[in-house]
Amino acid sequence: MRIVSVRDGVVPIASAIANAYIDFSKMTASVVAVTVADGGGRQATGYGFNSNGRYAQPGLLKERFIPRLLETSPATLEHADGGLEPAGAWAAMMKNEKPGGHGERSVAVGVLDMALWDAAAKLARKPLWKLLADRYRGGAADETAWIYAAGGYYYPGKDNAALVEEMQRYLDLGYSVVKMKIGGAPGTPLREALKEDVSRIEAVLKLLGGDGSRLCVDVNGRFGLHAALAYGAALEPYRLRWYEEPLDPLDYATHAALAEHYPGPLATGENLFSMQDARNLIRHGGLRPDRDILQFDPALSYGLVEYLRTLSMLEQHGWPARRCVPHGGHQFALNIAVGLGLGGNESYPEVFAPFGGFADATPVQDSRIRLPDAPGIGFEAKASLWAVLKDL
Amino acid sequence: MRIVSVRDGVVPIASAIANAYIDFSKMTASVVAVTVADGGGRQATGYGFNSNGRYAQPGLLKERFIPRLLETSPATLEHADGGLEPAGAWAAMMKNEKPGGHGERSVAVGVLDMALWDAAAKLARKPLWKLLADRYRGGAADETAWIYAAGGYYYPGKDNAALVEEMQRYLDLGYSVVKMKIGGAPGTPLREALKEDVSRIEAVLKLLGGDGSRLCVDVNGRFGLHAALAYGAALEPYRLRWYEEPLDPLDYATHAALAEHYPGPLATGENLFSMQDARNLIRHGGLRPDRDILQFDPALSYGLVEYLRTLSMLEQHGWPARRCVPHGGHQFALNIAVGLGLGGNESYPEVFAPFGGFADATPVQDSRIRLPDAPGIGFEAKASLWAVLKDL
Helix, strand or coil: CEEEEEEEEEEECCCCCECCCCECCCCEEEEEEEEEECCCCCEEEEEEECCCCCCCCHHHHHHHHHHHHHCCCHHHHECCCCCECHHHHHHHHCCCCCCCCCCCHHHHHHHHHHHHHHHHHHHCCCEHHHHHHHHHCCCCCCCCEEEEEECCCECCCCCHHHHHHHHHHHHHHCCCCEEEECCCCCCCCHHHHHHHHHHHHHHHHHHCCCCHHHEEEECCCCECHHHHHHHHHHHHHHCCCEEECCECCCCHHHHHHHHHHCCCCEEECCCCCCHHHHHHHHHHCCCCCCCCEECCCCCCCCHHHHHHHHHHHHHHCCCCHHHECCCCCCHHHHHHHHHHCCCCEEECCCCCCCCCCCCCCCCCECCEECCCCCCECCHHHCHHHHHHHCCC | CEEEEEEEEEEECCCCCECCCCECCCCEEEEEEEEEECCCCCEEEEEEECCCCCCCCHHHHHHHHHHHHHCCCHHHHECCCCCECHHHHHHHHCCCCCCCCCCCHHHHHHHHHHHHHHHHHHHCCCEHHHHHHHHHCCCCCCCCEEEEEECCCECCCCCHHHHHHHHHHHHHHCCCCEEEECCCCCCCCHHHHHHHHHHHHHHHHHHCCCCHHHEEEECCCCECHHHHHHHHHHHHHHCCCEEECCECCCCHHHHHHHHHHCCCCEEECCCCCCHHHHHHHHHHCCCCCCCCEECCCCCCCCHHHHHHHHHHHHHHCCCCHHHECCCCCCHHHHHHHHHHCCCCEEECCCCCCCCCCCCCCCCCECCEECCCCCCECCHHHCHHHHHHHCCC
């Protein structure tokens, strides 16, 4: 098993949208293609990209991670089932990297790891979800994945009517659960933001028949404890599906304080990029394994090799994999959700094109989706994304 | 106040040395020059670099942080004293960066922040230590800084005699406290490493007249709890100055367990790159403000603007600034130590040239050093470093 070549590029995923913390007008993503040859003369090319919220990593890829990947010893790439073992490549990529400081490089490694898993599944002539179920769950994959439509961003001039129209489009696509941003566009005073958000939430809830379990709200880490509690008190009567990332992702102690006072489900984790950071959230964040949601995104956090460590850590701490619903809305996490029995996956029907959304011929029904049977992650089955990747 | 230009480059700081976690054969550093013009027609060029252990950041600098720095609004760069306020540039550089994930970008921002402080001091016609004392301590700077000689790395063929000769050279230079690596070169089994390290430590202690308070030992994050306790039990009778980075830098709970069992001073923090990460160590790491040492390195962790936040956080938690002895052995942290009253600074007399070591005409006496009075950080007063920086 041998790494034959690695190619990389940068594509824009810019958009006029904003959440409460950043705007996305200059957002980019790295794309890579990794070609692997097995001992029997077969080759497969796997593809990878980073999901939104963190930037492309052309510098780190060229400076450190692609050169090290190309030096991976072939023996370390052999899995006991005869296929490709991405963990060997992961160790080679992380050689001479100090512990701690998990950001940016976690994205560069995550992009390459995604491509390696795509190649591993193609060499095995299986969809990735099936490869994962076979390797880690005795073949038991889920039939479908639960997904929800994430949107409801702030953009200039967007009023409640436009927000409700957007959510109606998600319902029309087959989603029954939707997510919207709250906390105010960057720079909005909190008192003003709360008043406006209550009006926005009530408008969307009206569309959803008043059923709070069909609506998630997302702050993107803007609040301190005071604002998180004030919003929490306002949100509590709506009995929402979840209240996402109210606080700085690393402020575990404040999460613990909030979790004592807000009874509904909290969700966080998309900005924690290693097993060690995830473990600190579990140890110190006071979250509740019977209700809270963990959103670690394998594409941003050293890939699936690290995500397997995170799942193992969660199991040791009494957290079932079903409490994980990854951030990012990509097919990689969707395969992981089905193959490893997660609670579901995010979906971006209208933003972050062409990386948001799943295979073309897989309609959403009642917020659930079936995965294609084509070998690999399934990028070739999503025309708009394949148009970007095939040129690599 | 206006950013006129930013130039950057990459230089090797490669060496045959190794610690217990990585080898340094491919280590690089970014160097930058930032020219700032004040409103009165004066210009100053400040210089910056990243200290060892993390790699150069040419990609992140070019992709995100230099372009944003060049777009900084002039008004945000004005300090109340009429000089340059780097915090305005910091906010501009971090625009549209999500919270969490503090690594790599913390190095890129740290390099630029160092150059901005060098420029700020030059515009004020003061050494940086004096500017800091004037802005933050009512003018009260220390007269000298405590420093210790860090070395004792593993390299192929190095025996106890060579280690003792190295330490003798540090004593001859005027250091009375020295530091050596322990934990074994990468790949050494732990039982073998411990036996060898006891022999190495006893050889060095003999040179130091048996005085453990003159010797620090550094594991570089390699151990788990079992190895850390086994080493701790072996080290305890020597009453060493400190036992550095025994554990993964993010494994706060295990630090707390170790601190309950190892009575001597522990030191850590060089691989925590933000105020939030430092705060988690303080909140959850079980460290003891009466004895333990905090080694956050401003050059690797978003610079002095962030380090001021960290010092403020420490004060709130009952930790005096004197417990801080930054990692990195650079003149930037040395100025901060003297200007803000830290406990001291690391020094690398023989490694990481030309970035290790301080101004040429400032001899070390009894492990203390006086800083030059030239404006800025003092790079121009260190010939070997200035030879690298002046070409930018």
